Amino acid sequence: MKISRIETIPFAIPYRKPLRFASGEVHAAEHVLVRVHTDEGLVGTAEAPPRPFTYGETQASITAVIDDLFAPQVIGLSPLERETVHSRLNRTVGNPTAKSALDMALWDLIGQSLGISVTELLGGFTDRMRVAHMVGFAPAEEMVAEAERFRDTHGVTTFKVKVGRRPIDLDVAACKALRAALGPDVELYVDGNRGWTAAESLRALRALEDVDLTFAEELCPADDVLGRRWLVARSGIPIFADESTARPGEVTRELLGGSANGISVKTARTGFTYSQRVLFLCEGLGAEVVLGNQIDGQVGTLCSAAFGAAFEATSRRPGELSNFLDMTDDLLAEPLEIVDGTLRVREGAGLGIAIDEDKLAHYRQD
Ligand code: MUC
Ligand code: MG
Numbered sequence: 001m002k003i004s005r006i007e008t009i010p011f012a013i014p015y016r017k018p019l020r021f022a023s024g025e026v027h028a029a030e031h032v033l034v035r036v037h038t039d040e041g042l043v044g045t046a047e048a049p050p051r052p053f054t055y056g057e058t059q060a061s062i063t064a065v066i067d068d069l070f071a072p073q074v075i076g077l078s079p080l081e082r083e084t085v086h087s088r089l090n091r092t093v094g095n096p097t098a099k100s101a102l103d104m105a106l107w108d109l110i111g112q113s114l115g116i117s118v119t120e121l122l123g124g125f126t127d128r129m130r131v132a133h134m135v136g137f138a139p140a141e142e143m144v145a146e147a148e149r150f151r152d153t154h155g156v157t158t159f160k161v162k163v164g165r166r167p168i169d170l171d172v173a174a175c176k177a178l179r180a181a182l183g184p185d186v187e188l189y190v191d192g193n194r195g196w197t198a199a200e201s202l203r204a205l206r207a208l209e210d211v212d213l214t215f216a217e218e219l220c221p222a223d224d225v226l227g228r229r230w231l232v233a234r235s236g237i238p239i240f241a242d243e244s245t246a247r248p249g250e251v252t253r254e255l256l257g258g259s260a261n262g263i264s265v266k267t268a269r270t271g272f273t274y275s276q277r278v279l280f281l282c283e284g285l286g287a288e289v290v291l292g293n294q295i296d297g298q299v300g301t302l303c304s305a306a307f308g309a310a311f312e313a314t315s316r317r318p319g320e321l322s323n324f325l326d327m328t329d330d331l332l333a334e335p336l337e338i339v340d341g342t343l344r345v346r347e348g349a350g351l352g353i354a355i356d357e358d359k360l361a362h363y364r365q366d
Contacts, residue, residue, distance in 0.1 A: 002075075005075065006034065006075070007033075007034070009360065010030070010366055011360065011365055012028050013028060013331075014327070015328065019134075019136040020138070020162070021162040024052075024193075030050065031049045031059070032050070032059055032062045032098075034047065034066065036108075038079065042109050042112050044112070044350070045105055049268055049294050049297070055269065057097055062095070062097060065095050065098050069092055070089055070092070070099070074102070082273055085103070086099075086273060100267065100274070103272060103274070104271050104303050107122075107271075107273075107350075107351075108351040111350035112350035116349060117345065118306045118310075118350060122276065125311050130317070130318040131154070131158070131321045131322050131343050132158035134322070135160065135161050135162065140178075143161070144177050150322065154322065154341060159187070160188075160189050161178060162191055163190045164191075164193055165196070168207065175190065175211045178211075179212065187214050188211060189215045191216075191218060192219035194220060194243070197227065198219075198228060201216070202235065205237065215238040216238075217264060217290075218244060222241065222250075225259065232261065239260050240260060240262040240263060241260035241262070241264065242263075245260070248278055251281050255285050256285070260287075262288035262290065263282050264290050264291075265279055265292060266304070268294030268300055272307055275307055276307075282313070296323070298335060301321050302353060304321060318341070329363070331356055331360055
């Protein structure tokens, strides 16, 4: 089986309400659907979410880099030749979500051709993930109402709270309000998206001590090298790295440099091949992981869940798999459902992605 053609389809689906955080905000899912066709008629599918404030990619850059640089380098290869594919893609620096969507579409093809699911192919640990929901910036009472809605409607009991950049008092008040409303059994952690300095981060963590946070993610920039080490040495809770660890070498740098205790693994930026490498690196170094969210739509969420469920380490704690529910619509023919705080991976070969072609025709931008 050979790769014969790669389709990149930009689409835009509005959000019910914008998701706001320290590094930016998202009003619509302006993603790129990537379809890898083969000479045997199988089609592998994944999506790339442009995050200019995180990786510098845009919808137009993802489409262009795949169409102009990546497709000519991989057409004619077998989907099994992943190492050759990555060796060629890696001649171009950056572009993590474009590379990852291609990678995941290849795994989808391999699963389909073997008649087994990607979760089984990768590790086959379980068939479901517990779900954590990410709550964006809003007045405290709206953040509480959102968390209560996710708890009452979907059974979600773990929340990641966006903090940073806005006045610390607002974040502290929001976290305290969430803990007071949700009680002691709900799990809370925070994500600063590099919005504070190291000193502000420590001041905020001290003010948040009685909120009982599980951990804190990317509070200050990794380029504040000494600042982040200083913070990790003083923090009473683990500090996780997210956008500063988009490649295995960066994971090593942050963990061995004492600048992080754990790592957010995101299939949107490391696909399956490199997410696996990041995960195994973390296991080897004895660092915890969380399955993160790149504000994925349903296609991306399905990919994330397929990876998370494959391994014990990623399925040990809830993965961030619910923000597609903030979108007004999506592309899957059979929408994802979160029941009792749990998302099941799709049964069947590959990733089990079936696109609603009418919806795609409606939302596509090309
Ligand atoms: C996250 O964990 O940071 C916010 C920005 C981004 O790129 O992803 C989200 C979630
Ligand atoms: Mg993050």
